[in-house]
Amino acid sequence: MADLNQLPDELQLATAQHVKYIQSLDTRKDEYDYWLTEHLRLNGLYWGLTALHLLRHPDALPREGTIDFVLSCQHESGGFGAAPGHDAHMLYTVSAVQILALVDAFDELEKRGTGKLKVAQFMARLQDREKGTFAGDEWGEEDTRFLYGALNALSLLDMLHLVDVEKAVNHVVACANFDGGYGVNPGDESHSGQIFTCVAALTIAKRQDLIDKDRLAGWLSERQLPNGGLNGRPEKQEDVCYSWWVLSSLSMIGRAHWIDREKLIGFILRSQDIENGGISDRPGNMVDVWHTLFGLTGLSLLGYAGLDDIDPVYCLPKSTVNRVLGKSM
Template sequence: MLYTVSAVQILALVDALDELEKRSTGKLKVAQFMASLQDREKGTFAGDEWGEEDTRFLYGALNALSLLGMLHLVDVEKAVNHVAACANFDGGYGVNPGDESHSGQIFTCVAALTIAKRQDLIDQDRLAGWLSERQVPNGGLNGRPEKKEDVCYSWWVLSSLSMIGRTHWIDQEKLIQFILQCQDTEQGGISDRPGNMVDVWHTLFGLTGLSLLGYPGLDEIDPVYCLPKSTVERVLGKLREPSAV
């Protein structure tokens, strides 16, 4: 599932989703594979035939299926109900119903609900209140209360806030400063925390975080898909055209 989602995202990025028809087994087959991983009773998605379930997979499926225009292959309503059941008393979301709220998981849940056009199920003020509590005095964001800040949460927290239109609830200037401090100014790249080794993962989320913060010189990023806005608009725009092909 995760590799399939990545493949669809890369094809979307390089405008090659149509190549699936020309050079491969076609969009439908790819979509059917992902749809086959849904538990039709619970609405959840497994990561593979093995059956590990997690809201990460649910989000991944909705992400890729929507880019392919194949959401109708799955039971979106059941999936939505499952996500709603992962909501916690503190306003956040966990991996499974009853599991602790976690910023990364909140991203997957909020993005899934956004793709399904069911943001109405989110207690937005409560959630954003919890998310904005993630900012620590040095400007960075953490994933859970009393945990260390990390650049990747600039993305998980900020994208979630962005989807519900509340990025201004945190101190954006301070967060920009924090991300910039994590830069390796000699070799390039961004690390998890100032002074640590850089890697691709944190560089991506540092950059996408800066993009959401409107940092000058960066393309706009889509908070739901973690792809450039222009890419998402192109792909979803094509789908909306009444089958012009």
């Protein structure tokens, strides 16, 4: 591979190729990997669709087909699986709600699904009412990712009252570390991904006052490496996906200007596959829809031209969040 850090300055966002790449994802049924990753299908749809909205091609995937597929993943319990026949899980349920929010189809839940309430109850039941934590499913794995997911989807559904938000907030606070960051569980080291979930959860709960903002932002800003990319923890490699976890956290607490904007833009653009579309974890590597979305959300937070604004709390276009939450534009 040629040294991709040396690409020309005039590097542009390859919008048309990215759209084509995302459209092609569901046509690869003759590839073994397509089947090995079926447990990510619903998430993949969310990643791809959100990316298309940011790229201003919201209709590049058919709306009806999208809704049909989402509803085909729903269980009687109200929860969603990754694909038909897959067990329900918090992560898939959140993706389902986000997709339906994107295509403005909550009413389809009432018409053809179990109804909003049951979806919300599925998630609410996963809260441990003593500790405030959330499990991913009936088997009990706990993680602040699930807590955030629940608060995200429940607030979109306007059903936050079904859970004990205060207890959830207490748990997030217990995950805080001396360095201002947050870990998977109380006592675990700070990690950019987990920081995003905790800061976003506190933001949804309107409790940002509990965040040690300067210290946290200091730690987050040190995630930027000389090549412009961001890493997830000290002494680790950079990766495009942290453009989202780190930068969204900084944005939420009003410190996005604590990193070098131009350098990060350059890093993300260099990670594109200019010919075939898609963005990879770092320049020269294989692309996938996950890094494609988080490269684009990163660019969007940086105000890169030609992209719609992303909401740093919900990881949905701002216009979607405003519509759903009834805010004025």
